[in-house]
Amino acid sequence: MRQRFQRSKRYTKRFAAGFLLLLLCLAGCSTKDMSSITAQASEQEVRKQVEQEQGSGDLNLHYLDVGQGNAVLAESQGRYMLIDGGARKASSFVVSYLEKQGVKELDYLLISHFDEDHLAGAIGALHKFPVKQLITPDYETDSSIYQSYAEVVEEKQYQAVHPKVGDTFTFGTATFRIISPTVYGHEDENQDSVGIVLQNGENEFFIGGDIGLESEKEILNAGIDIQADVMLMNHHGSHVSDDFLDAVNPDYAVISCGADNRYGHPRQDTVELLEKVQILLFRTDKQGTIDVSSDGKDITFVQQPCNDYTPGTRGSDSQQEEAAGSMENAGPEDCDYVLNAHTKKIHLPGCASVKTMDEDNKEYYKGDKQALLDNGYTACGNCKP
Ligand SMILES: [Zn+2]
């Protein structure tokens, strides 16, 4: 049973903007454009048929249940875009999900940033599907997962695009515009995430990767339009500021996180804020993959919102992951390096970042740095261990 949630606010503003766009378009139309209309018409018929077979709207989004990580598949007029691909564990699920959806190629593959929980599945997709445009942030890391990424990009001879804030891309009936990062070089690479607002008619979807308070502030200071109807909560439901949520002003929120994840996502203050301002909530850890479509006016979710505003607990998954992934073998006194288990950064014990690091992410390590690099860790750019 499908529930249709209608929304009408902000209609006037959007109508005015659309009208202006139409005027500009009419003014810029050439006769050459007109002569190709017949060819376009038959193409449009085919597209329409494809569209009817694939979903109920012009734009269909799937927030994939990839456990702890993020992957969103978007489709419009038989064209596909993948935004992040989830972690290693989810990589084969993501590829087979795309195959089941009929994906033969990706018009866009957008990798928000190069953390494993976003990048690993994207590498799987790069191996499996031709990609017309690869969009990534403009930085490199020395992690082993990044090396695998760089190898497949080189093998396929792709040239990644590093977009600037304000750049706009067309995608089927929709467009998406880049909203972050406004600057690069954050110590925490999450803050360098490429974020977008995907727009179809009056409907807008915010997807900001793993940005946090630092990047949020920069986006707000730059006065970027980030208003959207549906907000994928930043960084798996980690921090969000009141001001930022206010600026996006969504009706619906989606949180992509794993059940019992070790980070305690979503954060208590974040879900409390969502509940306080009565934003309808969908969660992949509670509901699996979330499907939504937009016809340019209405947004239709396949599921009902779960409106489950309970925060994550540092669950059973933490013991498992710690057993599998922890490099901790020393204490604060006898360690050579201090690791951030979340950002996978290697720091010297005296690094300023160690003082501000979340205690739960802190690990002490004694031994060879190469072993850390082999396990996906990268060196801090400030203390240069
Ligand atoms: Zn992440």
Ligand SMILES: [Zn+2]
């Ligand atoms: Zn991240």
